[in-house]
Amino acid sequence: MASDAFPTRIAYAEALAIVSRVARGRRLPAEHIALARAHGRVLATDALARIAMPAFDNSAMDGFALRRADLLPGETLLALRGEQFAGGPAAPLVRAGECVRITTGAPLPDGSDTVVIKEHTRIEDGNVRVLQAPAAGSHVRHRGEDVRAGDLLAVVGEALSPARVALLAGQGIAGIDVARRPTVAVFSTGDELVEPGLPLAHGQVYDSNRELLMGLLRAEGLEPVAWPTLPDDPHAIESALRHAGEAFDLVLTCGGVSAGEKDHLPALLQRRGQVHFWKVRMRPGMPVLFADGGTLGPALFLALPGNPVSVLATWFALARPLLDGLQARAPRRAWRARLAAPWRKRHERLEFLRGRLASADDGTLLVEPDPADGSHRMRAAADADALIVLEEGERDYPQGSVVEVLPY
Ligand SMILES: Nc1nc2c(c(=O)[nH]1)N[C@H]1C(S)=C(S)[C@@H](COP(=O)(O)OP(=O)(O)OC[C@H]3O[C@@H](n4cnc5c(N)ncnc54)[C@H](O)[C@@H]3O)O[C@H]1N2
Numbered sequence: 059m060a061s062d063a064f065p066t067r068i069a070y071a072e073a074l075a076i077v078s079r080v081a082r083g084r085r086l087p088a089e090h091i092a093l094a095r096a097h098g099r100v101l102a103t104d105a106l107a108r109i110a111m112p113a114f115d116n117s118a119m120d121g122f123a124l125r126r127a128d129l130l131p132g133e134t135l136l137a138l139r140g141e142q143f144a145g146g147p148a149a150p151l152v153r154a155g156e157c158v159r160i161t162t163g164a165p166l167p168d169g170s171d172t173v174v175i176k177e178h179t180r181i182e183d184g185n186v187r188v189l190q191a192p193a194a195g196s197h198v199r200h201r202g203e204d205v206r207a208g209d210l211l212a213v214v215g216e217a218l219s220p221a222r223v224a225l226l227a228g229q230g231i232a233g234i235d236v237a238r239r240p241t242v243a244v245f246s247t248g249d250e251l252v253e254p255g256l257p258l259a260h261g262q263v264y265d266s267n268r269e270l271l272m273g274l275l276r277a278e279g280l281e282p283v284a285w286p287t288l289p290d291d292p293h294a295i296e297s298a299l300r301h302a303g304e305a306f307d308l309v310l311t312c313g314g315v316s317a318g319e320k321d322h323l324p325a326l327l328q329r330r331g332q333v334h335f336w337k338v339r340m341r342p343g344m345p346v347l348f349a350d351g352g353t354l355g356p357a358l359f360l361a362l363p364g365n366p367v368s369v370l371a372t373w374f375a376l377a378r379p380l381l382d383g384l385q386a387r388a389p390r391r392a393w394r395a396r397l398a399a400p401w402r403k404r405h406e407r408l409e410f411l412r413g414r415l416a417s418a419d420d421g422t423l424l425v426e427p428d429p430a431d432g433s434h435r436m437r438a439a440a441d442a443d444a445l446i447v448l449e450e451g452e453r454d455y456p457q458g459s460v461v462e463v464l465p466y
């Protein structure tokens with residue numbers, strides 16, 4: 059291959075491997091941030107438990123802490139020795155024939171081993187009558203039953219869910235190491251594009267891809283920056299991309315990347331950058347191009363085809379894996395579903411078909427393929443909620459075939 063040659067018309071697996079390799083070489087550094095800002099971020103260091111959880115034996119209910127051995131087969135009258143509220147001062151030792159009023163989450167007083175719920179007691183002259191004896195150890199949450207000190211609580215590469223952040227907060231962890239968030243610039247190109255809200259002239263269309271990309275990026279917790287729509291003018295495109303190429307980790311463009319007379323991006327990125335690949339054997343999204351910025355700046359450039367559904371497909375197929383790779387995010391879970399209707403695939407390329415997910419009565423995940431498979435059919439894509447991945451090569455998929463799905 060000549061030095062300026064690059065892979066073209068490659069298989070999707072090859073494109074994904076290139077994306078992963080490039081991302082590995084461009085891993086974003088870790089940064090230490092407040093846990094309060096860590097939602098959705100990718101963990102850069104394993105998180106170990108500092109303390110046991112619960113940190114002490116405590117009551118699961120409001121009631122009275124007692125010694126189970128004191129209870130008789132029927133009712134039992136116990137002397138009320140004091141109280142133990144959550145966060146309150148320590149109650150006195152519970153001795154034979156005594157009990158202590160306790161609230162949910164309060165430490166179990168020394169000497170007691172069981173809690174009877176309030177509803178199963180009656181106060182009589184300052185004493186407590188236990189009407190129904192609980193089993194030994196009832197309503198006691200034991201120290202360390204959820205977490206032991208030293209346990210691995212969150213693993214490098216994990217995107218922090220609200221529950222995981224809450225677990226770490228419960229450990230008293232106030233700051234954490236995460237991968238720096240990639241910065242992303244979004245461009246749509248095309249003389250035909252008009253901002254929503256303005257009138258349409260002959261042959262014009264509203265720019266819808268920008269909102270699609272901004273929404274997809276924000277759903278990943280990123281804070282992308284959108285440029286005003288670029289005309290099909292090579293100088294304007296070069297100047298804007300150079301600005302973005304200096305300032306962002308990733309420049310995502312859409313449109314102007316196939317074979318038309320006004321498709322300037324491939325020539326620009328070949329001349330100024332270093333192209334990793336152009337054209338992937340997938341549908342939609344075939345003309346996608348991936349490059350290093352070269353003299354346009356240190357950013358990576360992923361140029362998506364302009365057709366709206368191609369943007370959706372190339373986002374899930376390549377852009378999201380690239381952003382995951384930059385943050386060293388662990389592989390996402392793969393989802394599989396059964397086709398709710400048969401599908402005949404009449405072309406060779408790998409296909410990202412739109413479909414609707416549904417749960418069958420027997421618990422099987424089903425996906426209904428949408429026959430409106432044109433890459434301009436945004437209505438069909440919006441009515442759908444998953445991409446169905448159909449492998450390379452022509453093939454009949456009978457109803458019930460198991461396919462990979464990418465929910466969105
Ligand atoms: N001779 C060939 N023609 C085409 C090829 C090819 O290989 N040879 N590839 C086709 C495929 S597949 C696709 S996908 C498109 C991709 O072309 P571009 O990336 O150059 O995209 P455009 O031509 O700029 O636009 C395509 C289509 O999408 C509309 N569009 C573009 N941007 C937006 C936007 N921001 N919001 C809404 N709609 C947008 C645009 O008006 C066009 O209709 O090329 C095929 N042609």
Ligand code: MOO
Nearest residue numbers: 342343344368433
């Ligand atoms: O590959 Mo294009 O993205 O099918 O319409």
